[in-house]
Amino acid sequence: MTSKNKKPMELYVHIPFCARKCLYCDFLSFRALASVHEAYTAQLIREIEAQGAFCREYQVTTIFIGGGTPSVMEPCLIADIMRALKYHFDVAEDAEITIEVNPGTLLYNKLHIYREAGINRLSIGLQSTDNRELRDLGRIHTFEEFLKSFQCARMVGFSNINVDLMSSIPGQTLESFKNTLKKVAMLKPEHISAYSLIIEEGTPFWDHYGQGAAGGWRSAGQDGKEHPMAADGPAFPPLPDEDTESRIYHLTRTFLTEQGYGRYEISNYAKPGHECRHNIGYWTEVPYLGLGLGASSYLGGCRFSNTSDLDMYLGLDFNRAPEEVLEQLHGPLQELSREARMEEFMFLGLRLTKGVSGIDFVSMFGIKLETVFGPVMERLISDGLLEKNGVWISLTEWGMDVSNYVLSEFLLS
Ligand code: SF4
DSSP states (O other), rough: OOOSSSEEEEEEEOBBBSSSTTTTTTTTTOOHHHHHHHHHHHHHHHHHHHHHOOOOOOOOOEEEESSSSSSOOOOOHHHHHHHHHHSSOOEEEEEEEHHHHTSOOHHHOOOOOOOOOOOOOOEEEEEEEOOHHHHHHTOOOOOOOOOOOHHHHHHOOOOEEEEEEEEEETTTTTTHHHHHHHHHHOOSSSSEEOOOOOOTTTSSSHHHHHHTTTOOGGGGTTTTOOOOOOOSOOOOOOOOOOHHHHHHHHHHHHHHTTTTEEEEETTEEEETOOHHHHHHHHHHHOOEEEESTOOEEEEEEEEEEEOHHHHHHHHTTTTSSSHHHHHHOSSSSOOOOHHHHHHHHHHHHHTBOEEHHHHHHHHHHHSOOHHHHHHHHHHHHTTTTTEEEETTEEOOOHHHHHHHHHTTTTTOO
16 A cells, blocks of 8 residues: 555666576676676665655555566675665555566575565566477576476465566467467466567577568568578577467467456456556556666656666766766656657557546546547547547457557657
8 A cells, every 4th residue: 555645656676687698689688797796786776775865755666676687696686675675765565576587597595585575576587388499589498497486486485476478489389389378377377478579679680580681571481491500509490470470469368368367458467466566557657766777767757767888877976966976877857748648648558458547637637538639539449449438448459459550549749
């Protein structure tokens, strides 16, 4: 419960370290020595102290320690971060506190220390139960290692676990994805996220599958054969074709629904009562503060991001006037225009299956939803992509299938 006289806020803490870079990853993450983990944690704690002083009117309802791979660090560093967060922020007693972890970096002892530190939710990056698919993604772990981590997490007492899955993996078939879904559902995690692989620029996958690759997008899959690189290098099997992708997408929805998971967002499924509060807050514009390298924030109607330069981050002098050092950390704050906030209200809120509420819109902007978006809403409703239920506007199932198109229709400029 949030304290009556304080506003709710969420915290995101970025740990940019990984054991190795996956072949598709464009996140702000890299390998670093244990001494860098320690220096980073010390600086992060200084930032937590500085930022906390500006957030006295907020109560923290959720914390998400993400990355990167937070579990690659020594667990005592995570415990130090948790201690600092609780000391410098007003963290609600029932706050949802998640840490992202990867199999292959988890031991019983680590999980135990997380629990002791007050972390009550795990998000495990599995992606696939097929070891060949995992290898081709450049993941460091096997399915068997995931199983051990999952069992350890239950033994330690974690009763709120998310498992991340990925579709559109090179070489993935409908059958292999079905196997992944079945094996994961048998373990009964409380939450499952299922995102599609996106080929991002600047990654080895982009060089092979992206628009810049010889022959262009998806060229590798045209002959249906594997395309091995050097004998000791990664294999680049073809990407699934569009028909397989679409069947995988529909299978995810029907299978997980049959297994008792409710779809509450385009790519997220949960057992009743286990929807991720942190992400729901993000989609419904609860203010959040990002701490650590490259972390983004949305606070006081402004969006801003911390520097992504590790040397600069580590070199910040938190003994200087806090306003000065925070401005160095994330540059001047930029207030979002009212129009931009209205667009975001729609883009983010419509990702949720329950959609957006006309009442919330009026209370936030002092104007009716229909006055701003009436014509586009009418057109999308008559096209069968949007539906109205009382004060709620939401995507239809078909609208969810083509959500990128539908959401882009709410751009005001
Ligand atoms: S574990 Fe996650 S953050 Fe790290 S390299 Fe792989 S995809 Fe990127």
